[in-house]
Amino acid sequence: MSHEVLAETAMVVHFAFLAYVAFGGFLAWRWPRTYWLHLLVSLYALGIVVIGWECPLTRVERRARALAGHPSISEAGFVDHYLTGTLYPAEHEPTVQLVLVALVLVSWAGVAVSARSSSPT
Numbered sequence: 001m002s003h004e005v006l007a008e009t010a011m012v013v014h015f016a017f018l019a020y021v022a023f024g025g026f027l028a029w030r031w032p033r034t035y036w037l038h039l040l041v042s043l044y045a046l047g048i049v050v051i052g053w054e055c056p057l058t059r060v061e062r063r064a065r066a067l068a069g070h071p072s073i074s075e076a077g078f079v080d081h082y083l084t085g086t087l088y089p090a091e092h093e094p095t096v097q098l099v100l101v102a103l104v105l106v107s108w109a110g111v112a113v114s115a116r117s118s119s120p121t
Helices: 003-030 034-050 056-067 078-082 090-118
Strands: none
Touching (some): 003 056, 034 090
């Protein structure tokens, strides 16, 4: 696989990861077993934001871009490189993070309601 393809694949998987963090809990409304995967993915994403863990996909993309002769993504990481300042202004990042947390919590509340209504009484 060429380094360019690897870098592009890492970018696409990154976007899929972010979409799953934001909306994966809603999938658990239909498929409740996916809740646990979404919980783990969400906790990992929280660790990246709060603790500052480096995402392995970021490392793969940086290395692949370097080997392909392309400029690296910013040191701040994937979100800052592709989303902040493009999808939303940098000064709105805390608001975007709060909206993301709210989406996750609403989806989990829906999972709880769904589980409660489907359990035998």
